[in-house]
Amino acid sequence: MFIPPGLAAQQPPTAGRASLVVLGTGTPNADPDRSGPALAVVVNGASYLVDAGPGVVRRAAAAERGGVAALAPSKLSTVFITHLHSDHTIGLPDLIFTPWVLEREVPLSVYGPPGIKAMTEHLERAYSEDVRVRIDGAEPANTTGFRVAVQEVDTGEIFRDSNVVVRAFAVPHGDWRVAYGYRFDGGGRSIVVSGDTRASDAVVRACDGCDVLVHEVYSATRFVTRPPDWQRYHAAAHTSTKELAILAARARPKLLVLYHQLYWGTDDEGLVRELEAAGYTGAVISARDLGRY
Ligand SMILES: [Zn+2]
Ligand SMILES: [Zn+2]
DSSP states (O other): OBOOHHHHSOSSOOTTSOEEEEEEOOOSSOOTTSOOSEEEEEETTEEEEEOOOTTHHHHHHHHHHTTOGGGOGGGOOEEEOOOOOHHHHTTHHHHHHHHHHTTOOSOEEEEESTTHHHHHHHHHHHTHHHHHHHHHSSSOOOSSTTOEEEEEOOSEEEEEOSSEEEEEEEOOOTTOSOOEEEEEEETTEEEEEOOSOSSOHHHHHHHSSOSEEEEEEEOTTGGGGSOHHHHHHHHHHSOBHHHHHHHHHHHOOSEEEEEEEEOTTOOHHHHHHHHHHTTOOSOEEEOOTTOBO
């Protein structure tokens, strides 16, 4: 069943109920209408981000303007990184430093695979002169909000607070040694994010009847238009509409949200049609930036 985007874009999240806000659905393609990959799970006025694609802080500000107070830039304090591909991490310095300049006082908590610590340390070093000038110069600036609390995590439960429990699971993504998907339980819902992955039983197990499965996807129909070396890469690293139709039927989410879409000339409706042509009968929507599900 195709759900028109207008229907799934809900009112501002009601207190206590977890909601998913898609900040950016983009890919490395510099599509001006689709910001870099980033999501937020919002529960009880707190936000938990997944990935930091380019534009993440501005998209969060747009969501705040749209009524999601938890996504005010100064409130962005926790992010889970799926893997270190640049399209998922180029917004990390933005997420570290922009909210600080906008008066966030707490350090940014970053969770992610091995390598995230070194990446974060390099970024801190890269911007050290900016931090020095802001703190020592005339600009009012706190001395805590630019800091980063980074943790390299394994699979299993990696985070728990009064709102959510977060579990990481390993997914196969091309040549990456470690790439994660994440499952959020809290606010009365279960939300599973595939991360970048080829079709994997790990996602089926992580969802297993979950409320929302956010899954990356590429067009199986348009795949044949790609050069052979790119076809080889995409088959090894990503998930086609055909594969996702089979996978999602086994994972049984109440709502499947297509994300990080590679269209190659088709569109949102086209991707949904491909899933349905491949036999998927569950609720499915192709995410747009700032969609809430
Ligand atoms: Zn990606
Ligand atoms: Zn990737």
